[in-house]
Amino acid sequence: AAARATEMERASTEREKTGVFTGSRAVNPATGERIPIWIADYVMTTYGAGAIMAVPAHDQRDFEFARALRLPIRVVIAPAEGPVPDPATMLAAIVAPGTMVNSGPLTGTPGEAAVQRSTAYLEEKGIGKAAVAFRLRDWLISRQRYWGAPIPILYCDRCGVVPVPEKDLPVLLPDVPFIGKMGLADISGYADTTCPRCGRRARRETDTMDTFVDSSWYYLRYISPHEDEVPFVSADANRWLPVELYVGGVEHAILHLLYARFITKALHDLGYVAFDEPFKRLFSQGMVCHTAYKCPDHGWLYPKEAVALRCAKCGKPVETAYFSMSKSKRNVVEPAEIIARYGADTVRLYTLFMGPPDRDIEWSEDGIRGAWRFLNRLWNLVLGQLPRISPVREDPDPRGFDPAAAALWQKLHVTIKKVTEEFAERLGLNTAIAAIMELVNEISAYVERPEANAALVRRAIHDAILLLSPFTPFLAEELSRRVGEERPVLETPWPVHDPAALVGGEVEIPVQINGKVRARLRVAAHAAADPDALREAVLASKDVQERLQGHEVQRLIVVPGKLVSIVVR
Ligand SMILES: [Zn+2]
Ligand SMILES: [Zn+2]
Incomplete structure (x- = not known):
């Protein structure tokens, strides 16, 4: 039963934990303690080797397993505040960082240094070392749909799986009217071919490649779009790539960008490209948001169907909410209409002016x-x-x-x-x-x-x-x-x-007091051109202040860039 549990079930903290003691024990190399080995149904088979050292006090699923099977629980990380909890009365694992306790020579190590010091300790004792674990899995690239690169493989009853000979590459998609969710297997005659080895009848592979395959290397093809013999020319790719700036939604960060990086690194290791990262910089743009209207009976409405916050179809009051534009919520702006009214450049300018490009912005x-x-x-x-x-x-x-x-x-x-x-x-x-x-x-x-x-x-x-x-x-x-x-x-x-x-030049501004030039000020050109700034600069000047002492300013006339005239009594 433990072996059959799916990854989802294993990851769940809801599920009741079950397990069987193997009768064997392992020796903890750090302490010499003998530790029982259990078979459990919640450990991820893909995590490390699939065998883990349980830490019941600090992992919720280990905790539940230990509680269910009455295994000892030992607190080894003390919470930042309060006393070290008693395992007998703990209700849940302590997962927050804290200071190491009950940890022999490592007791007292603060949380932020714990991993590094524990690893150093193991290396020093010669009983372990740091390692990076990859979670790489096979990538199933075949898809049962039309849009994708055909997989260049044939099946022959006599020869088995036969690659399409290089001279026949690429295998192109058949030029037929596209219908709904059609795949290549639905196109009569597409699969029929002859075996290049024995000349007998053979079948073409009808799966196409996941389009992520194409997006994993298109930037290389863009460099050599007219090459018929090779996918790309290495010298040209090395001259123009990697891509300086990649602008894309953050949703690309997990799949497409990982695939693209993986393919690039593989091509680098194989000597086809001199760089091992395809994109130097990633910029994720925000979404354009707009009010969405919902009628209790008619669902999402287009803005013009919600007149004065009522449904144009039934008159009921509509609910409004604020979402990123999406066709399903109908809170979109029809670009063609806006462009017809204001021009494409206005739309461009406005879209970029609305706010910082990495934030969500509201269309208005x-x-x-x-x-x-x-x-x-x-x-x-x-x-x-x-x-x-x-x-x-x-x-x-x-x-x-x-x-x-x-x-x-x-x-x-x-x-x-x-x-x-x-x-x-x-x-x-x-x-x-x-x-x-x-x-x-x-x-x-x-x-x-x-x-x-x-x-x-x-x-x-x-x-x-x-x-x-x-x-x-x-x-x-x-x-x-x-x-x-x-x-x-x-x-x-x-x-x-x-x-x-x-820097801007300075200019000389004469200051008249009661009609006579009494001072000449050096003022930054931009300040001299601005009446308020010039007035301020003149009144702040020591020279002018001294001359105004004991007088009352009646009028102050500013001629930007030219002159300041003060009338005093
Ligand atoms: Zn054959
Ligand atoms: Zn309605």
Whole structure:
């Protein structure tokens, strides 16, 4: 009976434990104690060798087994708080970490060091050593369905199992209309073939491979998509791989990624690739969530079927809940409708702007309208500036900048740096977009100035378009053409920030008191361009404070980037 228990049954703590004493004993090499050997029905046959040292005080299933069969229980880990429990009255195993007790020379070892010190002790005594145990099992890859790579095997009554000769590879899926859950065995004639060894009639294997087989090495095939003779060219794979960044749902982390890593490691050991990990970095994106509506009679409703929180079919009040978008809960947004109304670039921009890409985010119609308005503002800005920037060919010269120009120049370079770093490191694409929006706002404010530097405006608009291009590729391409770029955006180098521009220059601001210049302040260009910051900087200046002593400030006029005038009494 013990041998027949399934793994699920074995793992259960609900089930009553049964077992038989073998009559044999093992010697504990650490203490010399003789320990009874039992056959039990709850030990995992796949765990280690399938024979375990029971620890009844600290494993719930060992505890239940010991209780059921009246075996001794010895506490060897004391809980962090309170006295060491009496085994006779314990109700459950103590599984929390704690300090080792009743453990000979190891007594007193704190929980965090217990594994390492116990292992070291065994190694020192020459009675054991640390080992890594793998739980690798065979992978059954055959599937009884159409979609998958056919397994290139034939069956011949005389020759047995025969691999399809290499010259006949690959075995392609038959080109037939696909029906429901059809497998290759359902396609008449598919299995009939002749044996390549004896020429008699033979049958093809009709199972296909699990599609996890394909996804275990597709990244290698992508490198050599046109190769007919080999799956991939090692030299090319070694040049382009491993994959820098893998973006995928966290659900891939257990199956697909393990298979892919295993196959890569095997190919590495066999000498086909120089790397032994297929992906350098994994990024798991969050889900897009939306309100779901449920009618007590009609089940899940589409948003338009829930009018004013009532079912459009029967009028009953609906329940609402918040879930990641799924077809079954009908809380999805139809992309085609949204794209028709706002354009694909708006949807892209909004989706990436909604929140950090690794978190779940809530879809909102207001949000998408906000993204749409921003793109319209940008469009109008660029088209409105064409008369100013079209004649310009030269790059701006920061040495000739007035404070407002210096501030925009600094903002441009700060933004380039920020967006570039978000792509390269943090993947905070939402904050990258926010930074571009700020930049566009500053450009919009700057171009209102009659004395605006046309070369600077041209450069700022040009770079803003490039920075936005990964998010809104169509719009970026269109705007880029409109401002006179010959090259497609995709072939234009990514902008590079100038470290000197990040600091921002200082400008001299004259401070008038009652109409006479009484002080000249050095103020950071970006502060000088901002009325509040400039006012603060002037009032904080020691020089100005001394001159204002004993006077009452009646008026303070700030001309950003130019001058501060104070009227005192
Ligand atoms: Zn044969
Ligand atoms: Zn209803």
